[in-house]
Amino acid sequence: MDVIEYRPDPSEFAWTFGGVPAIRTVSPGDALSLWTEDCFAGKVRTERDLVSQVCEFPFLNPQTGPFYVHGARPGDTLALHFVSIEPARDVGAATTVPFFGALTSDAHTATLQEALPELVWLYELDNARRTVTYHAKSADLTLELPMDPMHGTVGVAPAALEARSALVPDSHGGNLDTPELRAGVTAYFGVNVAGALFSLGDGHARQGEGEACGTGVEVAMNTVVIVELLRGVATPWPRLESDTHLMSVGAARPLENAYRVAQVDMTTWLSELCGVDRMDAYQIVAQAALAPVAQVCNPIYTVTSKISKALLPAVPAYQGVHAELRARAARLRA
Template identity: 40%
Template sequence: MEKTKEFQQIKQPGTHSYVFSKYLEPIAYVEPGETVEIFTKDAFENRITSEQDIPSEILGDYLNPQTGPIFIKGAEPGDTLVAEIIDIEPTRDWAVSVLKENFGGLTATELTRTLNEPLPEKVWIYKLENGMLRNNDRLNFPWRPFLGTIGTAPEIEAISALTPFSHGGNMDVPDTKPGNKVYLPVNTEGAYFFTGDAHAGQGDGELCGVALEITAKVTIKFNLIKGKTIKWPRIESPTEYMVVGSARPMEDAARIAYAELIDWMVEMGWERFEAYQALTQIGKLHVGNMVDTYYSLVAKIEKKYAQPELK
């Protein structure tokens, strides 16, 4: 494990992880309050490099490699891990997106079976230059980095790196971005933190199932809230409080996200049904992904409506 000028630098030795699990050997040990740099591969393990590539011929059964687990010293079940995302820097000058057989929001999949033929496979390579990702004049989008996958290990089971759930995981919500804090439940000693699947940008829903996939160096500061138990991931930005719910059908994900946000507001001092009323009138809701094993939705309230003096 190398050192930078300020931060511990974490690179995955050997094979990356394709599950969130406490049964894997930690690749690094981190103190609360420590800032680290974590290097990630893209969702395709860097295997797709050309628009002539055919995803089904190149990719294996496993996607979404994660860097981890990272052991957080002092973390115990019932605590909350705080991952403050300081920066996401690209480690190459291009991103990739694809159409893949039987995958995406508008095609038949293994979980949504139809008799329609699979979509044709296609690869787009986007050049990153001057803050833009360009494939052609129409496919030309700004750099908006975030972590598609971020989470801790479940208490008992191992969960696929493609699956979002209460531990975090493959939520694909653009709110897990620099400047924001991600609050994650600690289910096992050491928390066993994983991250990967960095995106250079993505629209709501990750419609075709693949964002602007890129390799990255991620700078994160870790902290612990001892004895604080949360059920689902929370996110705090400079201006908003958010909760992510992941489930199928999509309305259940929305219900989880909003109900958990009400619980957070109650912790801040709100009366429960007054919080319900406030979110009815001023809450926000958007889709992180509509393609994974579970769908992820984010419920939000602006901090200016949730300040103590307005409770």
């Protein structure tokens, strides 16, 4: 298996999905060892580095990519297996930003309230102990939280010549911000353009469901991902597969529509997997699916429909590619 190492120069960052030429061509079966910058483009390093002062909109969420996948065509499915996701620094940052986040007014939920205070929290990251340490600002309180690295942003170029901000999620992927996108997971994306043109970034050392304040514990990442292609297989919305669960990610606004998109896609997926009609699959979803909220802070919200494989017939999804990629990942680590 070829392993391609790539660390972008800041001049090579992509800020959109679509509308950007590929920086490398890769082939199905390749493994990529990548470095991604944090969502602040590395500009928030101290508690004095307020986002409104050190960052320039729309240059947030820099992406490593896009990568052109040899042979990928519209109507195919790109499978990305995350072998490892490891913080590249020993400090991560979380912030509040004026009129951004789930618990403040914003342009879509407008009120006459003033903005919440703009603050920066620095978290100490201990890769050996797998901890993320929080320090309160208003009291002598320190909490050790479990490290749970993930990528907030991953996806392919959208269809119809669109270029979408790396701050926005949709059917192409993008800024999904689901904590489920961790190491050991295979992510599936429908290919919309020749070469797929996938990118990733926005690493979080951990993030609560919903990403309430608008950020996780943001940090640069060292990530190893294996690329695979399923030809002639359609994937309408981003899907994830772990060893234990199948997941579909829906993006829309208001939040209930994101929930609906995820649950409808899961219903369609289970109908195909289990060999039942949509109404029978709907009943499985209604009684067995979980629906963790990924984030309610981006311009479009995301919800994950999640169902345990143990409750389903032993029929592999996507021709068993997840298990195959897990085996390749084990050989890569050996």
